[in-house]
Amino acid sequence: MSPRLKLRDIAFFERPVHFARPFRFGAITINATPQLFVRVEIEVEGRGTAVGASAELLVPKWFDKRPELSPAQTVDGLRRSLEIARGLYLARTGFLTAFDLHASCIGAQVATCAKKNIPALAAAYGPAEIDKAILDALLRAAETNFFDGMAGNIAGIDARLSPDLKEADLTTFLSSRKPLSRVAIRHTVGLDDTVEGEGGVADARENSGARYFKLKLSGDPVADAARLARIGKALDALERDYKVTLDANEQYADLAALHALIDRLDHDLALRSISSRLLYIEQPMPRDITRQTPLGSLAARGFIIDEADDSYDAFPAARALGYRGISSKSCKGLYKSIVSATRAAKWSEGAETFFVTGEDLTCQAGLAVQQDLALGAFIGIVHVERNGHHYVDGFGDTPAAEVQAFAAAHPDLYADAGQGIRLNIHSGDLLTGSLTATGFATSVHPDWSALAPLEQPKSLWEKSA
Numbered sequence: 001m002s003p004r005l006k007l008r009d010i011a012f013f014e015r016p017v018h019f020a021r022p023f024r025f026g027a028i029t030i031n032a033t034p035q036l037f038v039r040v041e042i043e044v045e046g047r048g049t050a051v052g053a054s055a056e057l058l059v060p061k062w063f064d065k066r067p068e069l070s071p072a073q074t075v076d077g078l079r080r081s082l083e084i085a086r087g088l089y090l091a092r093t094g095f096l097t098a099f100d101l102h103a104s105c106i107g108a109q110v111a112t113c114a115k116k117n118i119p120a121l122a123a124a125y126g127p128a129e130i131d132k133a134i135l136d137a138l139l140r141a142a143e144t145n146f147f148d149g150m151a152g153n154i155a156g157i158d159a160r161l162s163p164d165l166k167e168a169d170l171t172t173f174l175s176s177r178k179p180l181s182r183v184a185i186r187h188t189v190g191l192d193d194t195v196e197g198e199g200g201v202a203d204a205r206e207n208s209g210a211r212y213f214k215l216k217l218s219g220d221p222v223a224d225a226a227r228l229a230r231i232g233k234a235l236d237a238l239e240r241d242y243k244v245t246l247d248a249n250e251q252y253a254d255l256a257a258l259h260a261l262i263d264r265l266d267h268d269l270a271l272r273s274i275s276s277r278l279l280y281i282e283q284p285m286p287r288d289i290t291r292q293t294p295l296g297s298l299a300a301r302g303f304i305i306d307e308a309d310d311s312y313d314a315f316p317a318a319r320a321l322g323y324r325g326i327s328s329k330s331c332k333g334l335y336k337s338i339v340s341a342t343r344a345a346k347w348s349e350g351a352e353t354f355f356v357t358g359e360d361l362t363c364q365a366g367l368a369v370q371q372d373l374a375l376g377a378f379i380g381i382v383h384v385e386r387n388g389h390h391y392v393d394g395f396g397d398t399p400a401a402e403v404q405a406f407a408a409a410h411p412d413l414y415a416d417a418g419q420g421i422r423l424n425i426h427s428g429d430l431l432t433g434s435l436t437a438t439g440f441a442t443s444v445h446p447d448w449s450a451l452a453p454l455e456q457p458k459s460l461w462e463k464s465a
Contacts, residue, residue, distance in 0.1 A: 011380030011453035026249035052137025076457035080461035085126030097156030136440035219251025232273030295322030358384030374441035
């Protein structure tokens with residue numbers, strides 16, 4: 001039986017993160033953004049109290065891309081999502097399982113955020129980050145690690161939010177997990193990144209020996225095709241085979257524009273290197289258009305949703321439209337990732353294959369990258385997009401003592417090769433051995449005294465009553 005807990009406190013903090021190079025995706029270029037930290041204290045029935053933590057960047061213009069909002073306003077929307085979730089979670093005063101807490105709050109969270117003009121994807125951010133911290137505390141109270149705890153369903157995950165599944169589907173999936181000991185990185189190539197020569201996509205100092213590459217698209221089929229041809233030519237210089245994925249971040253306006261790109265991939269000889277190694281295409285069209293548009297003949301190429309994944313119903317709806325996959329991101333909710341992986345496994349028992357991918361929202365070294373990596377390794381994602389280490393210099397603005405603590409506790413994940421402590425990539429792979437520490441994939445918590453409290457949202461853009 002899953003242990004029950006009662007929340008005592010939820011606190012939010014943030015720290016600035018300055019990028020070492022600009023990261024352009026979709027219609028925005030990021031040079032800096034805050035990183036959120038969550039600290040929770042829980043009381044576990046019969047086990048006393050425990051503290052848990054989580055972290056994630058407050059990324060502008062991804063959860064909410066509405067053009068009338070500034071990047072700062074979209075970050076404020078995430079801060080407001082956190083505060084709304086905090087109130088809902090703390091209002092549950094009895095002993096509940098970790099999943100009871102999530103399931104009893106997520107509906108009210110989305111509804112309350114909608115009244116505040118916060119879309120569902122941003123609404124899910126608050127519960128997602130709180131849930132990770134609660135799970136960390138619960139695992140510490142139980143003196144077990146993430147992989148063993150989740151295999152035994154320590155959170156009490158059930159099918160109440162996914163009625164297409166049976167309870168046995170979830171428990172069978174969880175208990176059958178054999179976590180990956182190595183996970184390959186998928187190297188991100190942003191729209192402003194260098195393609196050829198020094199610092200380009202084939203430069204080993206840039207790609208860390210990656211065998212997988214994630215290529216951002218702009219939404220212009222002509223410009224994207226020309227750029228992909230250049231990238232393919234550069235990658236062909238590698239002395240190893242490689243695979244690619246494409247990510248449009250909702251930039252393709254409609255199915256006609258998408259057809260134009262796929263036609264080039266199918267017939268342009270200059271794109272053969274990319275086309276022959278293409279695994280899937282991620283979220284090509286805006287989320288609202290995605291929900292209304294069957295892929296038709298394009299479905300054969302293999303498409304996944306990401307920004308359109310804003311509810312527990314999103315994957316079944318996308319499947320009906322011809323999509324084969326969905327992204328796992330801990331910032332969208334670890335329980336939803338597990339439900340998605342369970343669905344993919346069950347649906348793949350038939351003639352078709354469905355899958356979950358690992359897409360990284362600039363997870364930074366430390367808590368964020370470790371918890372997201374552990375989630376992917378647990379549900380069986382063999383390669384994950386990793387861009388935090390590429391766009392930020394190591395641990396960025398993290399105090400030196402905190403960096404040293406993470407490096408000492410997780411020596412397989414971090415190393416100093418002469419440029420400061422940073423993510424340690426072994427021939428294109430990350431190792432997960434030290435993620436078996438008690439708690440949610442970490443032996444270390446941040447230095448809370450070195451963090452600033454979460455800023456209060458400054459912009460009011462709520463719907464009128």
